Amino acid sequence: MVKPTLVTNSIRSRRDEAGITQADLAGRIGVTRQTLIAIEQGRYSPTLELAFQIARAFEVGIDDLFQYPED
Amino acid sequence: MVYTERNTWSTLIATAVIIPGYIIVVLQQAAGGPLTSVDWFPIMLWAIGISIAATIILSILWGIFAGLRDPKGATATDIRDRDIDRMGARVEHAFLVIAGLGVIALCAVGADVFWIANAMFLGFAISSFVGSIARIIAYRRGLV
Numbered sequence: 715m716v717k718p719t720l721v722t723n724s725i726r727s728r729r730d731e732a733g734i735t736q737a738d739l740a741g742r743i744g745v746t747r748q749t750l751i752a753i754e755q756g757r758y759s760p761t762l763e764l765a766f767q768i769a770r771a772f773e774v775g776i777d778d779l780f781q782y783p784e785d
Numbered sequence: 786m787v788y789t790e791r792n793t794w795s796t797l798i799a800t801a802v803i804i805p806g807y808i809i810v811v812l813q814q815a816a817g818g819p820l821t822s823v824d825w826f827p828i829m830l831w832a833i834g835i836s837i838a839a840t841i842i843l844s845i846l847w848g849i850f851a852g853l854r855d856p857k858g859a860t861a862t863d864i865r866d867r868d869i870d871r872m873g874a875r876v877e878h879a880f881l882v883i884a885g886l887g888v889i890a891l892c893a894v895g896a897d898v899f900w901i902a903n904a905m906f907l908g909f910a911i912s913s914f915v916g917s918i919a920r921i922i923a924y925r926r927g928l929v
Binding site for chain 1: 786787790858861862863864865866868926927928929
């Protein structure tokens with residue numbers, strides 16, 4: 715019913731590596747934990763601004779965090 | 786469950802109870818006779834009032850319960866909530882347009898005021914119900 719997004723992300727693995735909880739990251743980027751979970755699971759496409767905020771929280775570029783398949 | 790999802794569930798539950806309740810009361814008042822003879826206006830006002838009150842009370846009680854478990858996050862909202870709300874409003878709008886067109890059609894054929902008022906009333910109720918369903922699906926399955 716809901717069209718899945720082609721955008722994937724590595725937030726979960728980056729978060730695990732950095733030892734950051736969902737609640738911590740959600741608090742840093744100003745969203746609820748449920749929204750962060752939805753982004754991690756590909757159930758919500760973040761806005762460009764939010765994507766930049768998440769990337770900045772890990773001190774990486776957007777391309778390092780979000781991937782879009784080649785044609 | 787976030788604040789706005791709880792409120793959406795409250796609206797959905799209240800609407801799901803009130804719509805059938807209203808229809809049952811109107812049918813009982815008709816007692817097998819013509820529906821147009823029913824004094825529908827007070828029943829409709831009560832249905833609207835109870836629906837609003839039930840939604841508010843349910844939201845407050847659920848909010849208190851949620852606040853006990855997570856005091857900080859009980860009323861938090863963010864951009865995803867706003868996106869989902871906008872999507873739900875678009876769905877509601879579509880059903881309101883259908884109801885409005887139905888009302889115009891009923892006026893055009895000179896239908897009894899009972900049918901005109903109830904078409905609009907059910908249009909409001911159904912649009913609210915369907916909009917809430919759309920929001921719940923977006924919360925549960927995703928919005929991409």
